[in-house]
Amino acid sequence: MSNVVQLQSFKSVATTGSVRSAALHLGLSPSAVSHHIKLLEQDTGLTLFQRQGRGLCLTDIGSAIMGEVDSMLESSSRLQQRITDLKDRRVNRLSISYFSSAGNRWMPELVLFLEHKHPHTGVQLSLAEGQWHESRSDIQIIITETKEPVLPPQVNSSFLLEDPYVVAVPETHELASRSEVTLAELDRLPWIDNEQGDGPCRTILFDACARAGIRVQFKHEAHTFVAALHMVSRGLGITLLPRLGIDQLPAGVVIVPLAAPEPIRYVHAISDPGHPQQDVIDDAISALHELASDDAVAR
Template identity: 70%
Template sequence: MYNVAHLKSFKSVALTGSVRSAAQHLSLSPSAVSHHLKILEQETGLTLFQRQGRGLCLTDTGSAIMSDVDSVLESSGRLGQRISDLHENRIGRLSIGYFGTAGTQWMPELVSYLENRHPDVAVQLNLAEGPWNEFHSDVQVVIADSEDPVFPSQVESHFLTEDPYVVAVPDDHPLASRPEVSLDELENHPWIDNDTGDGPCRTILFDACARAGVAVHFKHEAHSFATALHMVSRGLGLTILPRLGVEPLPPGVAIIRLAAPEPIRFIHAISDPGHPQQELIEEAVTALCELATG
């Protein structure tokens, strides 16, 4: 088993490119950091760094172990948190992964409910945007493009709710009084982007536009629902977003339903069926279902 302090020195030097900078970051002496690197190279039998100018950079073998070092340090951090919880007489711990709009709508009520029901349990929230690929929390709230997606066999899933997209327009917009509009009616109006990367929310929107034969062109980029809604309130364009994302709605903005084929995201809670705290997880999932459908 490798020494965690040695791995911390390895990662810090890899990120800063300097033993001195890493030592300052870790509140150690440069000689201590150098010693950690020497011992780690001896233990692994690998050359992990090479000189680059006045600094150091990872060798190919050093780069190859970086993700594993991150995993060990992350596990060590979780263990430290667990020990801290036990010292505080909080004998249980439940971590919940969530995306931003689920946090706004559901997490405050969920944490309050769980801690009132189980005062000996420490509830930890982890923001987890983007597509799901592995467990980072005991319970994770995730977005899918269908009500019955295919998860790996080691995943237990519970459907929570569907979240149809809507369009936000200035309240004096010609479409503002309409109860419903189609995507093709919006094509020639200025659009405001509200997402980043290729996450599931953007993919679901783009897929619906493709089915409707609508070309997506953004006049402005905002990168968050809240910012995009405030830009709409200033008359800068319209934005399309999931219904959960419109709260809080700023003044001067009207929300209109989208006609089929409207984008819809489907929200699920997933967990590990082999987790030792199954009763607590089931209670958390049940509470999430009630919050999502309430």
């Protein structure tokens, strides 16, 4: 059976669309990641990836096993975390799933806060695509299309942030000096993709474009906000992304707000009521509110 390292490489390549990006994420060499994928395909007798432009995408077979791979990696992560907790005499554990831009902005401060406030509770983090899933984590930081999403009655939902989309343009672009711009005005410009798959971020953007009467066509593909912003800095086109996704703006890039119909994503913290560590969950969500509030004020 395939080992955990091979499955980690499989998931990272599937997520980033690139062996090089996956290697950077995992702290491995590209050749090591390629070797893991090759061994995994040999062990299973399946073709898991195919070329797409300069990157890689999952085959139908690869997509079909992604759910089981996620489950195995989550189980392995929980086991390893539990072992670490016991070594550190941390008898309790709090699991938090988050999407990437929330992780970049909030997770370091949140973990630091919990380490000090609840030193005997281990914090386990996992990266997710931003949608709610039953029994995924004690706290799930998710993206929704509305401020008041319809969720099962057995969960608590705490609204954190309204996160509007903006357009990033080169500082020499004619739109760079504008106070706002409509989606219709961006119709014929070269767009840079910054998302992979059909997650909520892409759905929210595409729905807004449909309301504006424009058809999305990407000239270039980048699979992360960071990569897309750097492509903008090289003058390769424009990219649309949520404000929270801008961790550090590259030199030569200007952000312009979008006018109605403005794409907006909403960020919530989801938890189960009556949890054995409800006090830890309450403190964590309160800290998330403060972090989200600081981001909102900074805008």
